[in-house]
Amino acid sequence: MKLGYIIIYVADVPATLAFYEAAFGARIRFVHDSQLYGELDTGSTVLAFAGNEAAEMADLAIRPNDPATPAAGWEVCFVTDDVAAAFDRALAQGCTAVTRPEAKPWGQTVSYVRDMNGCLVEIASPVAGAPGDG
Amino acid sequence: MPIPAGYRDTLLAPHTHRRVEATWTFTAPCDGTALVLPDGRCDIILRDHMDGACSRRNSHRDVPKPVVTPVLTGPATRAYAITYRAGDRWRGLRLRPGRGAFIWGDTLAHRRDQVLRGDAAGHALPALGDVLAAHDPLAALAEWAHSAPAPADPGTPNLGATLDRLHASGGRLAVADLAQHVGCTPRHLARVFQQRVGIGPKTYGQIVQFHRALRLIRRQGLGLGAASAEAGYADQSHMTRAFRRFGGFAPSRMPLDLALPTLVSA
Numbered sequence: 001m002k003l004g005y006i007i008i009y010v011a012d013v014p015a016t017l018a019f020y021e022a023a024f025g026a027r028i029r030f031v032h033d034s035q036l037y038g039e040l041d042t043g044s045t046v047l048a049f050a051g052n053e054a055a056e057m058a059d060l061a062i063r064p065n066d067p068a069t070p071a072a073g074w075e076v077c078f079v080t081d082d083v084a085a086a087f088d089r090a091l092a093q094g095c096t097a098v099t100r101p102e103a104k105p106w107g108q109t110v111s112y113v114r115d116m117n118g119c120l121v122e123i124a125s126p127v128a129g130a131p132g133d134g
Numbered sequence: 135m136p137i138p139a140g141y142r143d144t145l146l147a148p149h150t151h152r153r154v155e156a157t158w159t160f161t162a163p164c165d166g167t168a169l170v171l172p173d174g175r176c177d178i179i180l181r182d183h184m185d186g187a188c189s190r191r192n193s194h195r196d197v198p199k200p201v202v203t204p205v206l207t208g209p210a211t212r213a214y215a216i217t218y219r220a221g222d223r224w225r226g227l228r229l230r231p232g233r234g235a236f237i238w239g240d241t242l243a244h245r246r247d248q249v250l251r252g253d254a255a256g257h258a259l260p261a262l263g264d265v266l267a268a269h270d271p272l273a274a275l276a277e278w279a280h281s282a283p284a285p286a287d288p289g290t291p292n293l294g295a296t297l298d299r300l301h302a303s304g305g306r307l308a309v310a311d312l313a314q315h316v317g318c319t320p321r322h323l324a325r326v327f328q329q330r331v332g333i334g335p336k337t338y339g340q341i342v343q344f345h346r347a348l349r350l351i352r353r354q355g356l357g358l359g360a361a362s363a364e365a366g367y368a369d370q371s372h373m374t375r376a377f378r379r380f381g382g383f384a385p386s387r388m389p390l391d392l393a394l395p396t397l398v399s400a
Contacts, residue, residue, distance in 0.1 A: 011295070046136070052302035056302055061304025061364075061365075
């Protein structure tokens with residue numbers, strides 16, 4: 001078994017995909033006709049979005065993400081060599097700043113924003129020797 | 135749940151029809167009874183049943199003519215049983231929650247669990263006259279629902295978004311949480327629900343929660359303990375109480391005729 005998908009439930013799937021394209025430079029891989037599901041081209045682990053109502057249709061129940069309340073207890077992390085530029089781009093495209101880019105003692109640069117749905121997104125430089133490196 | 139790229143289906147987002155949630159038909163294959171569970175919605179139903187005089191046909195060319203009875207329902211919070219004969223047919227239009235005022239106007243808050251039939255329904259909704267006279271009454275009904283003027287909006291926060299959040303959470307978000315999201319007080323939100331949905335947000339959430347628990351048991355095959363925990367009941371006896379209230383039965387004694395009408399998306 002391997003991690004295949006991370007799926008975030010959102011109010012508006014097409015708008016969120018467009019937002020991720022603009023704010024984080026991710027490419028849209030496909031959007032389902034129903035507009036209730038869409039994927040970003042993020043490599044072997046797909047970051048995807050599903051409509052909040054898709055949860056009910058699948059007999060699930062979720063706490064919808066909400067920018068006005070504390071973020072859910074998990075995050076998505078994008079890795080880049082130029083954290084400052086990616087952070088500025090994210091803010092320019094409508095993300096809200098949580099922590100500005102900061103050099104960590106272990107050599108990594110880390111910043112946090114919240115996306116249009118209030119989800120926590122980390123923008124960080126690669127950890128030396130980590131699988132996401134390079 | 136990912137959806138494969140090649141998969142095509144008529145998976146319609148509830149948002150695609152703003153006023154009407156579904157049009158549906160149900161034709162009874164044999165005599166029987168069914169338990170209709172409350173869903174907090176208002177329906178406009180055309181019931182076709184064979185005229186009781188059909189056994190006294192005086193000519194072999196006479197075909198019994200179906201009698202069409204219009205039925206209007208207020209927002210439902212109680213289960214009710216119906217009895218039918220083979221061949222009876224229902225054609226219905228289910229309005230989205232928050233759209234009940236199309237039928238009931240500003241009396242919606244007093245229509246909980248009301249059912250009007252025949253002349254009483256026609257009197258409450260004069261547009262039914264034209265609908266019944268139309269060649270295809272169900273299509274005429276859908277046409278009416280899409281073109282009828284919207285009732286006066288009492289200055290609401292985003293009710294659609296609130297209903298979506300409540301449904302996504304399986305009915306588990308607190309009224310205070312819902313109200314905060316749209317920037318109003320719980321009291322104001324409760325008033326808006328009474329005016330626009332016809333029942334309060336807490337009751338509406340409990341109905342959504344009840345339906346999800348039911349699906350977890352019936353469709354997903356969860357045991358009663360697992361279903362009550364996942365559905366968000368404090369314990370199994372709370373779930374039992376909710377099932378008695380909204381369904382009239384205990385979870386361990388689900389009626390076999392719990393068939394809802396076949397839903398056909400509009």
